[in-house]
Amino acid sequence: MQGKTTRKNSKEKIKVSIIISAYNEEKNIKRVVKAVLKSKLFAEVICVNDGSTDKTLKILECFGNKIKLISFKENRGKSYVMVAGVKSAKGDIILFCDADLTKIKKSHFLGIIQPLKFGFADQVLAIRESDLEPFKKLTGERAYFKKDLLPHLKKFEKTRFGAETYLNHAFKNKRTYWYFEKGLVQAGKGGGTFISQVLCADKYLKEGYEILSEIIRQKKPSQTKEVKKIIKRINKTYERYFSLLKKFLSERDIKQIWEKDIKKIIKQS
16 A cells, blocks of 8 residues: 555656747737646746747746746747757656647646656657648657657757657657547648748748658668758749749738738748
């Protein structure tokens, strides 16, 4: 009887830090942070603002000392800010959480934390309700023991947008627990006009290139240089088309499109 009590107490002593990375998430960040605080499951709530140009930082500042706030003036990329959060964290377990969720609750957090606490897994990945293969592996809701993350931080922070891809590879031979519960939903990407989608396309292209480069670097390191050359050529082609498109638009037109459409798409992406 005494042995059981000891094991229970040791699990209760395990502290969990949650890291929420945010870039231009003024529509969603308040809701996500409130859900985290309401759960009362975390020893600390670390919010990292990745150079947002909207009201994300102001919203986070309103939470005061309820959260630990890290803010970068310029966009550094998801991997970099996640690593900044880990370095600041004091918990034994690190739970990463994206800021673009429309629904998340206490049971979701518990489902991600408990497999680690009870020794069932080395990494826990939460499946979002609408995610299909192969996007399940790119989930932003995932948890690890901090001690297991520390040896990877130096390489991890350099992957920019390849955060999830890097972690999947780093822990590919570890015990992985897939958690699913209805209600874990990511905000959808906005529509906007055709021109606005073209104008903000490079954000998605750059992110896609980063992920592709990280996958190649891990799977076939010998081809990394060749892939970078291909990406460079694609970028040049895109820049040519982009410069042609701008010739048909005045500076005022571009500014209006940015204000009305592109900001909306970026916030919802």
